[in-house]
Amino acid sequence: MPYSVVDLYQKILPKTNCGDCGYPTCLAFASMVVSEKVPLETCPHIDKTLQARVQQELDRQHAAGKWTKRDLAADALVWARQRAASMKIEDLAARLGGEVVPGDHGPVLRLPYFTGHIRIHDGQIQPEEDFTLNRWEQVFIFNHMAQGGSASPSGTWRALEQIPNTISKITSMQRHVEQPLVERFNGRAEALRKAAVALGAQDLTDADGSADAVLRFQPMPKIPVLLKFWNAEPDEGFAAGAKLLFDETICEHLDIESIMFLCERIRELLCETDAAQENTPT
Ligand code: SF4
Known part of the structure; x- marks a missing residue:
């Protein structure tokens, strides 16, 4: 039986999203294994016998040309649509x-x-x-x-490491969201604020005063996300930093995979918007 991305994710991978394979989540790794032929052994947390058996099936389906990149998103969409049906x-x-x-x-x-x-x-x-x-x-x-549950945001912010069962994602969040933001916006907190406001974020920098940019995104009504950003201060020994914070009710509304996806999407939109603003004559 060929393995789809969802099959691999649900039936074979540990679903801990530890990032040891170099991908932010097990679902992302599954999509690379099925579409790009990254070997299953890249995940060190699968029983060797199981891994060998599944790899044989994957080799067969790759030879038959099954599960192209286009299929992956469609497959995940069918799965998610069924969840919500x-x-x-x-x-x-x-x-x-x-x-x-x-x-x-x-x-x-x-x-x-x-x-x-x-x-x-x-x-x-x-x-x-x-x-x-x-x-x-x-x-x-x-x-x-x-x-999605019925809880409204309480206004109490939590870092990812303060949310239950997310320890394994902290490295992924740093590698795929926070570090790319630092690389793009270090020394350019004003540009970050401008891009965020264009995406509908509330600029709380002046009122909050705890960072060089404090931005409250509201992607959906029950899901606020706070981004704090610090420029590097070499003279004072401070490195640049970015930190995403979530309302304490977030787990009522999103699973961990979806939290990671949302954060990556925010990072992507900020970088795209900044690039567009840089290319727009003032
Ligand atoms: S190594 Fe990758 S696929 Fe394996 S458990 Fe960690 S995140 Fe999931």
């Missing part, structure tokens, strides 16, 4: 925020998403404004629909 649109607004509005074929959930809105109905997610959602973003949103 039993949710009634009418019940979702109370859990996730947003509002239920009438549509041509029944109720539609209208949700704020960064600076725009998305409309969810009949297993479809459509942007209301002129932007596109890639399939991994749709996976993230469906997972939020399936998991």
